[in-house]
Amino acid sequence: MFPVVIDVDTGVDDALALGLALALPELSVIAVTTVAGNVDVDQATQNTRRVLDWFGAVSVPVARGASQPLLRPHRDAREFHGPDGLGGAMLVPQRSGPILDTAAPEVIVRAARRYAGSLRLVCLGPLTNLAIALRLEPRLPELVEGLVIMGGAFAVPGNVTPFAEFNVWSDPEAAHIVAEAGFRTIWVGLDVTTGVRFDRAARERLAGSDRPGPRLAYEVSRWAFDERGVDSFALHDPVAVAVAARPDLVTGERAFVHVLTSPSELRGRTVWRADAGAPALVAQGVNAEAVYKLLRERLGLEEGGKEPTRPESHAP
Ligand code: RIB
Ligand code: CA
Numbered sequence: 457m458f459p460v461v462i463d464v465d466t467g468v469d470d471a472l473a474l475g476l477a478l479a480l481p482e483l484s485v486i487a488v489t490t491v492a493g494n495v496d497v498d499q500a501t502q503n504t505r506r507v508l509d510w511f512g513a514v515s516v517p518v519a520r521g522a523s524q525p526l527l528r529p530h531r532d533a534r535e536f537h538g539p540d541g542l543g544g545a546m547l548v549p550q551r552s553g554p555i556l557d558t559a560a561p562e563v564i565v566r567a568a569r570r571y572a573g574s575l576r577l578v579c580l581g582p583l584t585n586l587a588i589a590l591r592l593e594p595r596l597p598e599l600v601e602g603l604v605i606m607g608g609a610f611a612v613p614g615n616v617t618p619f620a621e622f623n624v625w626s627d628p629e630a631a632h633i634v635a636e637a638g639f640r641t642i643w644v645g646l647d648v649t650t651g652v653r654f655d656r657a658a659r660e661r662l663a664g665s666d667r668p669g670p671r672l673a674y675e676v677s678r679w680a681f682d683e684r685g686v687d688s689f690a691l692h693d694p695v696a697v698a699v700a701a702r703p704d705l706v707t708g709e710r711a712f713v714h715v716l717t718s719p720s721e722l723r724g725r726t727v728w729r730a731d732a733g734a735p736a737l738v739a740q741g742v743n744a745e746a747v748y749k750l751l752r753e754r755l756g757l758e759e760g761g762k763e764p765t766r767p768e769s770h771a772p
Pocket of ligand 1: 581615
């Protein structure tokens with residue numbers, strides 16, 4: 457079992473990822489930290505608390521993080537996640553857990569020191585908090601067991617620009633700092649997340665369920681299916697959480713990853729140089745069936761959805 461801190465910009469797929477993380481015996485969720493991304497950081501913090509409380513995880517603390525990227529203005533993705541960032545979900549938890557006074561980067565540093573050598577950081581939003589935490593504690597790459605980052609588009613198009621994935625595009629300077637810091641990292645990019653999907657038919661099979669996982673999935677997908685009218689959406693963040701528990705779910709190559717911050721048209725592009733001695737693994741293949749099995753068994757979700765002919769765009 458790994459102690460994990462999960463950094464989120466809750467968001468619809470972040471919510472499902474949190475539900476999965478709580479249900480995976482391989483992971484012990486020590487804290488959840490929030491960052492501006494899909495929505496502003498206050499909304500992300502409120503959403504995160506609601507989702508954890510929905511699953512009864514009131515003892516898992518939430519820490520509020522960066523309200524904007526290091527250098528860039530914050531650009532949200534509400535068009536995909538709905539005005540509230542949770543797809544318009546109607547979730548009323550019984551009790552509510554704490555939101556810490558301590559800021560997210562400090563929580564990351566304290567957890568890394570307390571669980572030296574074993575803490576796994578799961579990054580599901582822009583990497584702003586981790587970049588700040590590195591400034592506070594430059595030894596982080598040695599202290600943590602490793603990172604699992606939902607981010608990047610390596611051999612596939614991006615979902616914000618033709619080159620860049622949303623988390624990396626949102627704060628390319630933070631992603632650059634993290635990529636160059638020497639962390640043991642599994643980069644779970646669009647190359648492997650776009651093909652694991654939740655579709656309308658799978659949602660309809662969950663209608664009427666009173667189990668927390670299916671209820672959450674049914675509720676948070678209101679915006680996508682009822683307002684946007686899409687046929688399916690990718691489970692980006694749940695794939696990354698599944699990999700944090702089971703790194704064998706992906707295959708790829710060890711590489712040095714670089715994040716471009718300029719020129720503007722290449723902002724957030726992730727490039728990599730294969731090297732067997734590199735500390736990072738760039739995922740290129742995923743055992744989707746095994747991920748769906750985890751989602752079914754642990755969260756009660758059905759599988760579903762065909763990869764669209766063109767990736768969903770978070771076009772600014
Ligand atoms: O590009 C997909 C990523 O951006 C996911 O983490 C999603 O929640 C958004 O943050
Ligand atoms: Ca996210």
